[in-house]
Amino acid sequence: MSIPTRQLGKTGLDVSILGFGGGHFARKHISVEQSVALVQRAIDAGLTFMDNAWEYHDGESERRMGLAIEGRRDQVVLMTKVCGRDRATAEEHLHESLARLRTDVIDVWQFHEINYDNDPEWIRSADGALEAAEAARKAGKVRFIGFTGHKHPDILLHMLDIGFDWDTCQLPINVADYHFRSFQRLVLPELLKRNIGVIGMKSL
Secondary structure, eight states, X not given: OBOSSSBOGGGOOBOOSBOBOOSSTTOTTSOHHHHHHHHHHHHHTTOOEEOOOTTGGGGHHHHHHHHHXXXXXXXXXXXXXXXXXXXXXXXXXXXXXXXXXXXXXXXXXXXXXXXXXXXXXXXXXXXXXXXXXXXXXXXXXXXXXXXXXXXXXXXXXXXXXXXXXXXXXXEEOSTXXXXXXXXXXXXXXXXXXXXXXXXXXXXX
């Protein structure tokens, strides 16, 4: 995972150019001790941005990251992602993520995989997941709110226009992307214009 700018847009979060992706470090062939050591070595090397998601390895990625950053929480910008689209499910996911990550607050909470045409309306609807995010921020459990997606740039553009002031967006940034349904050419300029923090993924 890469972060093209030193700060995440309007969040003002000062993070490293490279982040630690949480999608693979908790695979079954990797021990808990090895996972924890990987995260801690990354922090020692100056990687301050930690990525994760509620669904990664059935929660094991969050659990192991929580073990790794215990006692080091103030050294990292912690991001995780929520899969729920309705308010009740999103709130349940948030409480589970907080417990697994052993923290009282998530710095960046993003709606995971906005890959379907109806996702924006579903999240924005009455009793939708966005209500959970706004309530969590008001309660101090979440600092910044964003979304991710890698299926089609038009869906992310739709997400930008649902009437919410987003803090971050995570999207593919790589050489191949430029040539087909390009997030770089279609979505990135709009994010920069709106001063939304850009988090690059799938860079390799």
